[in-house]
Amino acid sequence: MLELVDVTSFYGKTPIITNVSLSVPKGACLCVLGRNGVGKTTLLQTIMGLTTRLTGSLRVGGEDTSAQPTHKRAKLGLGYVPQGRRILGKFSVRENIQLGTFARGDGHHAVPEACLEIFPYLKENLDKRAGLLSGGQQQQLAIARALATDPQILLLDEPTEGIQPNIVSEIEHVLQRLNSELNLTLVLTEQHIKIAKKLADLFIIMDAGRIVARGEIGELTDDLLHRYLTI
Amino acid sequence: MSVNDFWTPFALLPFLNALIIGISLISIWLIAALGLTIIYGTMGVINMAHGEFIMLGAYSTYVLQTLIGIPFLLCLPLSFLILAAIGWVIERGVIRTLYRRPLDTLLATWGLSLILVQGVRLIFGGEPQYVGVPSWLNFQIQADFIHLSGLRLFIIVMAIVMVAVTWFLLYRTTLGICVRAVMQDKEMAASFGIDANRIYSLTFCYGAGLAGVAGSMFGALKTLFPDMGGGYIVEAFLVVVVGGVQLAGSVLSASLLGELNSIFSYFTNDTFARFVLFTLVVVFLRIRPQGLLAEKMTRR
DSSP states (O other): OEEEEEEEEEETTEEEEEEEEEEEOTTOEEEEEOOTTSSHHHHHHHHHTOSSEEEEEEEETTEEOTTSOHHHHHTTTEEEEOTTOOOOTTSBHHHHHHHHHTTOSSOOOSOOHHHHHHOHHHHHTTTSBGGGSOHHHHHHHHHHHHHTTOOSEEEEESTTTTOOHHHHHHHHHHHHHHHHTSOOEEEEEOSOHHHHHHHOSEEEEEETTEEEEEEEGGGOOHHHHHHHTOO | OOHHHHOOOOOHHHHHHHHHHHHHHHHHHHHHHHHHHHHHHHHOOOOTTHHHHHHHHHHHHHIIIIIIOOOHHHHHHHHHHHHHHHHHHHHHHTGGGGTTOHHHHHHHHHHHHHHHHHHHHHHHOSSOBOOOOOGGGOOEEESSSOEEEHHHHHHHHHHHHHHHHHHHHHHSSHHHHHHHHHHHOHHHHHHTTOOHHHHHHHHHHHHHHHHHHHHHHHHHHSOBOTTTTHHHHHHHHHHHHHHTSSHHHHHHHHHHHHHHHHHHHHHSOHHHHHHHHHHHHHHHHHHOTTOSSOSSOOOO
């Protein structure tokens, strides 16, 4: 479904992640772990084509997309929830979700009903300016926007970072549902080990731009956590 | 020179007429600034050749009308298309290679403006040319205190039409959502399937096309000469910068600046009015550099 073979990715001339290989089967959930600044965000940005360039091969749904620009990759079924949410603050909630529909193949630009069912708050506030939403509400909007692309794979960068606890658990449930009911493939970076353990099937741990450990989530031992995640 | 030569005392009816002349001035400045606003606002490209696009629009109309015999009203959309096509070539050939390099874009478009002026001078010569005003616009509105030519009235109507069409495209179409998304966050727009380069191309074409229409009308209003663009670009930039580089801001700032200019001209004279206006703009930008309506400056 999503496959990276020996990928090195650059900002300018500087390689940020080096020789990353990984493969996520359809419907699986991969959790990317690691301390701050080890390249987790860059990994997701590399998949979206937001870094300067990459070497190696990147396949989405069997198609080699390593040379494609971002807007073409988006249309292969990648739904991106970036770090810091990056909601378009001048847009209404409705327009933000509509933005996601431009990655759909079918040319429909109406707000998909399914997105609103999952997040009732957004349904009631479609015409509100997105810049006025709270952090947690913006995160919900960012997920709704990614779902509006009708994705096969959701890339989530720290979806629970800096968000009040009740919304964290709501987002957690939503992700679990999307993964199990809609069989969406998830790739997420996460700081909360608890959430990672609950959601993920697979994990990788990154350090200094490389993958240093990987496996089924059951194999994520305290020893690994201690070695690569505690500061 | 006595004070009375310099200072015209207030009289109601002539003053009202000055306000109406102000509306005409607003429409001209706004039309000149519209394409600039769209291009700068969307792409962050400061197009120093915008005045020359207006000049090319005027010369296109001159060629279409005088040499081919196409009626004036039809020249407007044709000038739009011609300038949009020229804009497309320039965007592809020059601007596209210089995104993320605003200073180089500034220099390149300035160089381009020199080339365009000299090119037109080579082809048409330096002497002034004229665009004929169609007979159906050859009337004067002359009520008590109003003196307004048909052409000026037509330009006012066209300013409203051009703003309305631009507003509709930006805020009521799916293409407009794409444009506004790219304006706010190019990377996010791309991450959701929008080809930002295509949007930039279209925006530049549209902005250049608007300059073409502007040129058609300004050609009819005044004489054509190769460096006529310089006469519009200063006011156009003032309108854009004071307005905060957005559509509503440009409408507001053109309205304010046009009326102020007109009022100062009434009491003193046009030259002194410009002097006062420029001084006010400098003071205003010192206090509020982001312009009338923008919340804060965003660098692209």
